[in-house]
Amino acid sequence: MDVDLRKVRYFVAVAEELHFGRAAERLHIAQPVLSRQIRALEDELKVQLFVRTKRATELTWAGRQLLEDARPLLASAEAARRRVVRAARGPKTFTIGFMPGITVTAAVRAFTAQHPGLTIELLRTTWDDQVEVLHDGRADVSIVRLPIDQQGLTVRPLFDEPRVAMLPADHRLAGKPSIEISDLADEHLLQHPDAVPEWRDIASELRDGRPRPVPTLHNVEEKLEHVAAGNGISILPLSTASFYTRPDVVSVPVDDLGPNHVCLAWTATRRSKAVQDFADIAIRVLKS
């Protein structure tokens, strides 16, 4: 009748390892058990998932299809579970994720007025986990900065805001009224290249596409610390830049840098009146 999620999880392990022994080890079960579970799954679906030749294991087309579907399925099961556990705590709570520098007060106020019985929680996110908190059920909605992986999410645009370059106070460009991206071509960018798509182009043009290693800096404070130390520069949305101020770092407008798109996102598979209401309010209140 229903597929067994345990078997699906086992399947994913085998599909990823392409090796029953290693997969079994990873799952902390014995190899024969795993062989039998996979065979049981194949029997249930009446479909062959792997071609086992002696000496090699590989996926069939059906297996590829299942692998494609399995991960989101397991993820949404896990997210549902987390949401249920969370819901048990309060009469009803509603968690809003937000990136630092974004002001959600107005939307929260209006939403509270409309849902007096609801406990509203705020969850500060970073660029890395702004989407993750939705998938794992930690937040009901999240105010995100593009670009994000929109996979499995419903995303509604709220507003755009300009981005600025953060430079050490003693940098040669510090104090200029405005600069262009190409002025920064030789600088080391202290963030994931996806966060600043424009960078890829100038970087590959000017440096032959040799990407410099990107340090993993997960929050603004750390980035600014490195900027101040002269290890590189950072591109930030204006509101974030003006939220974190320190004397040894200055911000400079960049003429030809596209704006940062701020959106509201939530899990696409959920229909909840609260989520819908919040979306309506946020779009009305925050949309520029």
Add this chain to the structure above:
Amino acid sequence: MDVDLRKVRYFVAVAEELHFGRAAERLHIAQPVLSRQIRALEDELKVQLFVRTKRATELTWAGRQLLEDARPLLASAEAARRRVVRAARGPKTFTIGFMPGITVTAAVRAFTAQHPGLTIELLRTTWDDQVEVLHDGRADVSIVRLPIDQQGLTVRPLFDEPRVAMLPADHRLAGKPSIEISDLADEHLLQHPDAVPEWRDIASELRDGRPRPVPTLHNVEEKLEHVAAGNGISILPLSTASFYTRPDVVSVPVDDLGPNHVCLAWTATRRSKAVQDFADIAIRVLKS
């Protein structure tokens, strides 16, 4: 570890019936078994899902949350299963749902050229099942006519097309160069009111909101048969209207009727290169 989908299904039955006995009957299992399974689910999640007073069963907040998440979860499990079974058939097939009257040839051509190894199947849908085929895994993408329930789907607009009124050839308005919605206020509309949102307004204005019973007509042929018989009128997108022609039914443009929005939709939780590629091509080729 993973939630058991069987238990979740059982939970949904109890949550819907709010009665263990009836739910058990619906599930074709004995009532004590169901009681025990629900309790096991509660223990697993370490959360109370129902408040059982003698004489009544109702949901806790956690239960409400689970009910909200459970149905999409079960649906996506079922859809994944169907897709896997389908994938077992061919080396790789890609199924495109479409509403009658929509020409997909151009997009399919371009897509075939890009994916020579892929077998492309076309699945004709109706207004009722255009979304269903996505949720149950019968199609990978579907070309839909709004309004639809966008729950769980990613929807990209393709183009708009005008809609016309289909009238019996001997109707008093037949042959007019164009009419307005209000001219049709007294007519019986032979389709689901959601399909023609403008209707609700004039219907409630002019007839005190008493909705006439809507016959369940699932395809265009049946609708036109009834139109010809004088049982009512129908609103159709222009391309559909010109696709089905018969001498005893005529089409008349309606000035103040909004256009029909044609979109491409697919399941939001899926990331597949094929789906993404088709979306890019369809938007490029079909977008007006």
Add this chain to the structure above:
DNA sequence: CTCCCTGATACCCCCAGGGTATGACAGCGC
């Protein structure tokens, strides 16, 4: 030809999911 690597098979144990019979308790009718 032999050895090793890898998945499959055989067999055991035990728990969980199915069943039936019955209990406990609230509300209602008389």
Add this chain to the structure above:
DNA sequence: GCGCTGTCATACCCTGGGGGTATCAGGGAG
């Protein structure tokens, strides 16, 4: 107040399936 009824929980049994270990079977490498 007593008994009836409706409803969920408890007690107990049986079977199947998921976990384990020991071992087999077959292909490649040397």
